[in-house]
Amino acid sequence: MLNLNRLVEGRDAEGVLEYAREFHGHVCPYLALGIRASLVAMEELGVGRLDYSGSVDESILAIVEVNSCFADGVQVTTGCTLGNNSLIYLDLGKTALTLVKRSTWEGVRVYADAEKLEKYYPPGATELFNKVVRERKGTPEEKTRLWELWEEAAHRILHMPKDEFKVEHVNVPPIEQAPIFExxxxxxxxxxxxxxxxxxxxxxxxxxxxxxxxxxxxxxxxxxxxxxxx
Known part of the structure; x- marks a missing residue:
């Protein structure tokens, strides 16, 4: 995990993606998008990956607005997870992350627009995705080909320019720390x-x-x- 901290500190997105592959189970565009959005938010907010002390104190919070592959990219990169009570899920259905400092409640919200991602997909990837994943009708060969195209897209998205995102500095209403109940x-x-x-x-x-x-x-x-x- 210390290696992962160094990868994030060094903004080695490709290295972080390899950790995320093991955590998530596969590489896909929105996993990479979660990594890229997290790195943008962390740079804007001037924070590093949540360390031991920070995770106990919940000093940094990641608020995600969708429960997709994007959220796993956020968890791996920021260190804010559901289990350490530093990941908050809002059921809004938007591909967005807000990273927040608990000390000041200053935050950065990074939103990704799906329509802007289309240019990063190899030809035929979207159609294959619809058949294999959305319709559940793909052959084994088509599934294999989709993962190849999806990984290619992921590596492209991993290096998206910052201006492809909507980035806002926000103030977040205070959120209680996780209480301990009997x-x-x-x-x-x-x-x-x-x-x-x-x-x-x-x-x-x-x-x-x-x-x-x-x-x-x-x-x-x-x-x-x-x-x-x-």
Missing amino acids: SVRCSKCGELVMETRAVYIEGKPYCLSCAGEKFLGVVGRGIVEFKGGD
């Missing part, structure tokens, strides 16, 4: 559940699933509602 044991399944996610029925604690209550989760299309007991 756990209680569900009276039905016997599993521990965060106290704030438990409901009480006749004085006994139950997890939302066992209680048949509604709760939220993130799937491919964003935040959706689930119901316990289904």
